[in-house]
Amino acid sequence: MTDLPLLNPSEAVLLMVDQQAGLAFGVGSTDRQLLVNNTVALAKTAKTFQIPVVISTSASKVYSGPLMPSIRTVLGDVPSIERRNMNAWEDDAVRSAIAKTGRRKLIVSGLLTEACVSFPVLSALAEGYKVSVVADTCGGITAESHSLALRRMESAGATMTSWLQVLLELQRDWTRKETYDGARSIVEAHAGGYGIGLAYARDMIHPV
Numbered sequence: 580m581t582d583l584p585l586l587n588p589s590e591a592v593l594l595m596v597d598q599q600a601g602l603a604f605g606v607g608s609t610d611r612q613l614l615v616n617n618t619v620a621l622a623k624t625a626k627t628f629q630i631p632v633v634i635s636t637s638a639s640k641v642y643s644g645p646l647m648p649s650i651r652t653v654l655g656d657v658p659s660i661e662r663r664n665m666n667a668w669e670d671d672a673v674r675s676a677i678a679k680t681g682r683r684k685l686i687v688s689g690l691l692t693e694a695c696v697s698f699p700v701l702s703a704l705a706e707g708y709k710v711s712v713v714a715d716t717c718g719g720i721t722a723e724s725h726s727l728a729l730r731r732m733e734s735a736g737a738t739m740t741s742w743l744q745v746l747l748e749l750q751r752d753w754t755r756k757e758t759y760d761g762a763r764s765i766v767e768a769h770a771g772g773y774g775i776g777l778a779y780a781r782d783m784i785h786p787v
Contacts, residue, residue: 586711586748588628592682595622595634596667596689596696598650601643603690606718608725615649618716620769621688621742622653627761628749630686633676634659635667637695665694668702685710686745687737692719692728700732710737713745743770 598618603611625632636659639645646659662670677685685708689696696717700710712732719725733739740748743766750762767774 585751586684586686586745588630588749590682591630591684591686591749592677592680593621593625593630593632593686593688594667594673594677594699595632595646595650596687596699597635597637597643598647598688598690599636599639599643599645600647601638602695603647603718605691605720608692608719608722609715611718614716614718615647616769617713617742618647618688619649619653620765621713621716621745622650623765623769624742624746624749624762625686626653627758627765630749631680631682632657633673633680635670635673636661637663637665666698666702667695668699673699683708686713687711688713688716690718692717692725697728697732700737701735704732704736711740711745712737713742714739715741743773 603614606614622632632654634646634654634657636646637643639659639661645651646654660670660672660676662673664670667673685703687696687700687710696712700712703710710732712729714729717725717729719728729739746762746765750758753759763777767778
């Protein structure tokens with residue numbers, strides 16, 4: 580397949596870093612419930628488009644807790660790779676799991692933006708990966724520090740995106756029937772007014 584600037588399901592792998600309640604407590608850059616909503620939507624998107632997911636957690640037995648239950652419900656038995664260091668890219672098991680997919684377009688979501696998101700992103704970029712950071716599924720300690728971390732990653736070559744843009748980019752054509760129902764249901768459940776509008780159109784607008 581020709582390498583395109585747009586994401587394709589067959590080329591991407593999703594890395595979810597430290598989406599754990601103990602770290603979410605420290606998020607001050609956005610509304611936490613919105614953050615969870617967005618992250619669940621992203622997880623559902625990966626599942627719908629059959630994108631491999633690598634999950635990494637840290638300090639799950641000490642402070643951070645396990646992967647948040649709402650995300651675990653979506654991802655089922657995808658294993659969580661526990662690590663000690665802040666940079667998931669420096670963990671052999673995480674890096675190996677990504678490499679084994681054979682995919683060079685990395686989608687990243689996680690907590691906290693200032694360290695456990697930005698460090699692996701910068702490292703992956705240095706190794707030639709094309710990286711998309713799903714900014715509305717990442718949270719920082721403050722709005723300013725979150726923004727600065729996003730700017731640093733972007734200046735290093737990462738693409739900033741949102742969960743909805745990722746979904747629409749993967750779908751691209753609403754006649755792709757194999758993912759249509761799944762993609763539409765995610766939008767209706769998680770995309771606010773846009774989702775409400777789709778549900779309305781389905782239920783109320785009928786061809787003459």
